[in-house]
Amino acid sequence: MPSNIEEAGASGSIIGNDVTASYTTEAGTSGSIIAGDITGSKVERGVAGAILEDVPHLTDWLPTLQTYPNPLKHNPAYSAVKQYFVEDDDVVAKNIVVKISNPWEGLYFRRSGPRDKIYFDTKEVRACIVTCGGLCPGLNTVIREIVCALWNQYGVRDIFGIIGGYKGFYARNTSRLDPKIVNDIHKRGGTILGTSRGGHDTSKIVSSIEDRSINQVYIIGGDGTQKGADCIYEELRRHGMKVAVAGIPKTIDNDIDVIDKSFGFDTAVEEAQRAINAAHTEAESIENGIGLVKLMGRYSGYIAHYATLASRDVDCCLIPEVPFYLEGEGGLYDFVHHRLRENGHMVIVVAEGAGQELMAESLDLLNGSIDASGNRLLHDIGLWLCQKLKDHFADRKEILNIKYIDPTYMIRAIPSNAADNVYCTLLAHSAVHGAMAGYSGFTVGPVNGRHAYIPIHRVTEKQRCVNTSDRMWARLLSSTNQPGFLQYEKVMEAKRKKEASKFLKISDANDKRDSNNSTGQNGTSGVH
Numbered sequence: 001m002p003s004n005i006e007e008a009g010a011s012g013s014i015i016g017n018d019v020t021a022s023y024t025t026e027a028g029t030s031g032s033i034i035a036g037d038i039t040g041s042k043v044e045r046g047v048a049g050a051i052l053e054d055v056p057h058l059t060d061w062l063p064t065l066q067t068y069p070n071p072l073k074h075n076p077a078y079s080a081v082k083q084y085f086v087e088d089d090d091v092v093a094k095n096i097v098v099k100i101s102n103p104w105e106g107l108y109f110r111r112s113g114p115r116d117k118i119y120f121d122t123k124e125v126r127a128c129i130v131t132c133g134g135l136c137p138g139l140n141t142v143i144r145e146i147v148c149a150l151w152n153q154y155g156v157r158d159i160f161g162i163i164g165g166y167k168g169f170y171a172r173n174t175s176r177l178d179p180k181i182v183n184d185i186h187k188r189g190g191t192i193l194g195t196s197r198g199g200h201d202t203s204k205i206v207s208s209i210e211d212r213s214i215n216q217v218y219i220i221g222g223d224g225t226q227k228g229a230d231c232i233y234e235e236l237r238r239h240g241m242k243v244a245v246a247g248i249p250k251t252i253d254n255d256i257d258v259i260d261k262s263f264g265f266d267t268a269v270e271e272a273q274r275a276i277n278a279a280h281t282e283a284e285s286i287e288n289g290i291g292l293v294k295l296m297g298r299y300s301g302y303i304a305h306y307a308t309l310a311s312r313d314v315d316c317c318l319i320p321e322v323p324f325y326l327e328g329e330g331g332l333y334d335f336v337h338h339r340l341r342e343n344g345h346m347v348i349v350v351a352e353g354a355g356q357e358l359m360a361e362s363l364d365l366l367n368g369s370i371d372a373s374g375n376r377l378l379h380d381i382g383l384w385l386c387q388k389l390k391d392h393f394a395d396r397k398e399i400l401n402i403k404y405i406d407p408t409y410m411i412r413a414i415p416s417n418a419a420d421n422v423y424c425t426l427l428a429h430s431a432v433h434g435a436m437a438g439y440s441g442f443t444v445g446p447v448n449g450r451h452a453y454i455p456i457h458r459v460t461e462k463q464r465c466v467n468t469s470d471r472m473w474a475r476l477l478s479s480t481n482q483p484g485f486l487q488y489e490k491v492m493e494a495k496r497k498k499e500a501s502k503f504l505k506i507s508d509a510n511d512k513r514d515s516n517n518s519t520g521q522n523g524t525s526g527v528h
């Protein structure tokens, strides 16, 4: 047991809205659980300010569940592993840069991995897998590895694929999965199960789980999907059902909080290099050439950020977290002129969510459309920026050769690279071990390099964005030497004032003309 968690023996208390009860944890460790609501967070206080943010366990609502020895004990592949089973009190620190004066203080998550006791008779496990949201490299690898871990490590034979995302639970038949069926799917992009947005109906999904006697649900998807998984877990728990819900976080945008990085992100950044290289080659081969590349990133600009840092050919990276402006000192036009004078060409990378307000304002567009899941639909910043730059140079009668490359779907519809494949394997195995160990309502993922079980609500309460006040963004700025657009608010305010006074002048002129017309300019009546 690590010294950051209190020693075994003592008891603690659960403080809910109206629930107070004493408890002793499974492993006999102690502390206090502070629950936000009846099914809410399980927080255990350890020594020296250490806090374990624990995940729910089936025994929280089914306290008399039977346990079984983990069959991995007799698996020859694992026989050489010295400490194969994870101890119940092994935890992973959320922050590993600590103060030497109090190194233990902070948040911890339960370490993931196989436990020696499991809560399912493996012959009775009926597992299902669903993929939701946009595509991401590695989806098929995760599916493959969940199937193989269930089959080979635990001897599970009833594994079903839910077809077409959440709505597939109640609108489609399931498809049986086994190691043969999934054998080489990791070499393909996409998801063999299909995916969708929208269609999350908790009660229909839970009824379908109940009707099909499913007792382990593996849900692969982004922030929206994980919110949906949390609702399913809560509902199953309310029904008192013995069903483990495991979330595997997926997002090309890398916008899921707490975990180090989401799978497929590295593959996407690598693929984006091909577009950036092409943009650079085009730009440097022609007079005043600009290569403009649009990359995915709805609210978070990680792909653009890392693709820029990796490339070193990019002169300017525009992301949703840094609003930019075109005209005036410190604006994009100034910088483009400067770079073209200096180098004769340049490369701009723009995340799809960047500059949405600027564009909406300039085109008088509404920002209200959403997709079936409620995500904001974006205007094409790449095309708009291309046109603005072309117009600007044409107005000044200067040459500009701009080449626009939009590899949007190409970077996410590909198979995962080698590193992501290994990462997907660990995620899948963690999820299976966690479900078998009786945990539910959890998401798997690496925290500071070690895989952990994280309560689902912890990863969905906020979306992760590029932190523009940390050293990683500073590295990008120092590599591109692009403007920081720090005067954004001031410039936009001045622009708005200018527009408003222009509008006032126009309406004054119109009023004057109307009154001239009504009095009749030649002394005649305005009424004809």
Ligand SMILES: Nc1ncnc2c1ncn2[C@@H]1O[C@H](COP(=O)(O)OP(=O)(O)OP(=O)(O)O)[C@@H](O)[C@H]1O
Pocket: 132, 133, 134, 135, 165, 166, 167, 196, 197, 198, 199, 200, 221, 222, 223, 224, 225, 226, 227, 228, 229, 231, 250, 251, 252, 253, 372, 373, 375
């Ligand atoms: N707040 C929510 N509660 C319940 N279900 C949700 C919620 N938000 C989204 N969902 C459901 O989750 C599924 C996927 O959501 P969404 O389309 O937003 O993709 P995502 O999981 O966020 O992945 P990505 O954004 O990476 O493509 C959809 O079926 C949607 O109905």
Ligand SMILES: O=P(O)(O)OC[C@H]1O[C@](O)(CO)[C@@H](O)[C@@H]1O
Pocket: 134, 135, 222, 251, 252, 253, 296, 297, 298, 352, 371, 412
């Ligand atoms: O066009 P689709 O499939 O809805 O997906 C587009 C969105 O999905 C993502 O890849 C992931 O959320 C975003 O970057 C992008 O805006």
Ligand SMILES: [Mg+2]
Pocket: 133, 222, 223, 224
């Ligand atoms: Mg999302």
